[in-house]
Amino acid sequence: xxxxxxxxxxxxxxxxxxxxxxxxxxxxxxxxxxxxxxxxxxxxxxxxxxxxxxxxxxxxxxxxxxxxxxxxxxxxxxxxxxxxxxxxxxxxxxxxxxxxxxxxxxxxxxxxxxxxxxxxxxxxxxxxxxxxxxxxxxxxxxxxxxxxxxxxxxxxxxxxxxxxxxxxxxxxxxxxxxxxxxxxxxxxxxxxxxxxxxxxxxxxxxxxxxxxxxxxxxxxxxxxxxxxxxxxxxxxxxxxxxxxxxxxxxxxxxxxxxxxxxxxxxxxxxxxxxxxxxxxxxxxxxxxxxxxxxxxxxxxxxxxxxxxxxxxxxxxxxxxxxxxxxxxxxxxxxxxxxxxxx
Numbered sequence: 150x151x152x153x154x155x156x157x158x159x160x161x162x163x164x165x166x167x168x169x170x171x172x173x174x175x176x177x178x179x180x181x182x183x184x185x186x187x188x189x190x191x192x193x194x195x196x197x198x199x200x201x202x203x204x205x206x207x208x209x210x211x212x213x214x215x216x217x218x219x220x221x222x223x224x225x226x227x228x229x230x231x232x233x234x235x236x237x238x239x240x241x242x243x244x245x246x247x248x249x250x251x252x253x254x255x256x257x258x259x260x261x262x263x264x265x266x267x268x269x270x271x272x273x274x275x276x277x278x279x280x281x282x283x284x285x286x287x288x289x290x291x292x293x294x295x296x297x298x299x300x301x302x303x304x305x306x307x308x309x310x311x312x313x314x315x316x317x318x319x320x321x322x323x324x325x326x327x328x329x330x331x332x333x334x335x336x337x338x339x340x341x342x343x344x345x346x347x348x349x350x351x352x353x354x355x356x357x358x359x360x361x362x363x364x365x366x367x368x369x370x371x372x373x374x375x376x377x378x379x380x381x382x383x384x385x386x387x388x389x390x391x392x393x394x395x396x397x398x399x400x401x402x403x404x405x406x407x408x409x410x411x412x413x414x415x416x417x418x419x420x421x422x423x424x425x426x427x428x429x430x431x432x433x434x435x436x437x438x439x440x441x442x443x444x445x446x447x448x449x450x451x452x453x454x455x456x457x458x459x460x461x462x463x464x465x466x467x468x469x470x471x472x473x474x475x476x477x478x479x480x481x482x483x484x485x486x487x488x489x490x491x
Contacts, residue, residue, distance in 0.1 A: 150223045150464070153208070153247065154457030157200045157240030158232025158260050159286070160184075160191045164207045165453030166215040166222070170461025173270055174215035176454040179203045182327060189320050197235035204243050211453075219251060226256040226460030228263055229470075230477035231287065237476035245472060256460040257470040260451075261288055261482050262300070264417040266459035267448040275442055280411040282402045284426070285418030286312030286327075289398075291356050291405050292482060294415070297462035300483050303405050304356025311394055312420045314360045314367075318390050321371045322383055332387045333423050339384030344370060346393040356401050363393050391425040399429050403437060415442045422449040 151174070156163040160181040166174040181199050185191045212219060227244030229237060248255035265281050277297055283290040289311045291304040309317075312329065319328025324335065346366050349359035367390055374381040406414050414434055420426065427443055434441035448455065463469075 150461060151217060151221055152224045152226050152256070152457045152460050152464075153211070153222045154226040154258075154453045154460055155204070155208075155240045155244045156228045156260075156263070156451055156453045156456050157204065157236050158228050159236060159451060160196050160199075161451040162200050162203050162207055163451060163453035164204070164211040165457050166211055166217065167270075167454055167457030167461070170266070170458045171269055171273055173454045174217065175211050176452050177207050177211040177214065178452055179207055186326050189326050190316060191233070193233045193235055196233055197239055200236055200239035204239060208243070208247070222251055222253060224248070224254045224256055224460065224464060225251065226258050226456050226463075228260045228456050229257040229474060230259055230480035232260055232478065234476060234478040237478070241474060241476045245474060249472070254464065255470045255474060256464050256468065257474055258456045258459045258463060259480065259482055261285070261290065261292075261418075262459045263455040265292065265294060265300075265415065266462070267417060267444045267452070267455035268415050268442050269458045270454055271444050271448055272442050275413075275415070278409075278411055279413035279415050279442075280402065280406045280409055281415040281417055282398060282421075282430075283417045284311045284398065284420035286310060286316065286420075288418070289358055289360070289420075290482065291401060293405070293409050293411070297459075298466040298468065302482055303409075304354070304358065304401060306358045306360060307351060308359055308361040309364055311360055311398065312418070314364045314390075314394065315420065315423075317364050318367050318387070321368050322386070329419060329423060332390065333425070335384050336387035336391050336425065339382065339386070339388030341385070341388035341392040343382055343385035344389035346389050348393055348396045356405055358397050358401065360394070360397070363390070363397075391423065395426050395429045398426065399433050402430075403433050406437065406439060411439070413440045413442065417444060417449075419450045422446050
């Protein structure tokens with residue numbers, strides 16, 4: 150089954166063709182990072198307009214690159230939630246039109262389910278059940294993936310996502326946007342014990358997280374140094390920041406693995422590209438004697454292939470949409486919609 154899949158929830162326009170949820174025929178991505186860098190973050194209106202400008206050409210390019218014809222496409226999938234509402238609407242509108250024109254099913258896919266499914270593309274042997282640490286710019290979740298479309302959230306951030314904190318830290322340090330890569334690079338030459346940064350604990354909710362205090366602590370340190378003329382060790386601040394993020398994520402993930410009885414831990418999302426988090430996950434998994442799957446760097450960020458991977462299993466479960474499919478700015482991972490069958 151060949152699925153044409155569309156992703157447009159933030160600042161990447163992506164169109165892919167995926168066979169049977171496991172094989173990438175092509176994954177075409179247009180990044181808007183340069184468009185938003187001057188503003189220090191994503192500007193929703195600019196993102197939406199850019200999606201409109203490139204999505205049709207990107208779809209044509211994907212079909213050509215895959216070496217298939219439009220008649221070979223068996224379904225169209227789209228990330229319909231969560232995300233910047235204008236950006237999501239562009240993808241949903243295009244996907245509905247494409248599915249109607251081709252006369253094939255339309256498959257709605259939750260964006261974070263797509264990130265989790267990116268691992269199926271890299272690791273053919275991976276199957277549920279497993280525990281997933283989903284960490285991105287807009288979401289930070291601990292998810293018990295009981296089956297391909299049966300997922301339960303065990304814990305989530307109460308405020309900022311981990312990826313958002315990376316971007317805010319990079320901005321206050323003048324490292325530019327997006328912030329994950331420059332923070333990671335600078336941290337490699339720093340002392341991760343130089344600065345004491347908070348790791349929040351949510352009373353009564355052991356798997357929930359909070360990153361707003363960490364973000365505020367970093368901003369206060371930078372502003373204090375500026376106001377007093379104190380020399381700021383930016384590399385060590387980045388290293389200390391990454392240690393605090395890792396110490397918020399890894400122990401909770403390992404505790405959730407133990408509680409669920411899973412012997413497989415999976416990471417997903419853009420922050421899964423961070424070298425400190427990847428290394429700490431690997432060490433923790435080795436100590437616990439469990440298998441760890443972390444997506445290759447090219448599949449950590451937003452892409453169309455991950456949507457096509459999850460769409461295959463949504464289709465098998467009977468989860469298809471119609472012309473009344475809408476876009477949603479927010480939605481729980483395990484929430485269904487009236488217009489989604491099954």
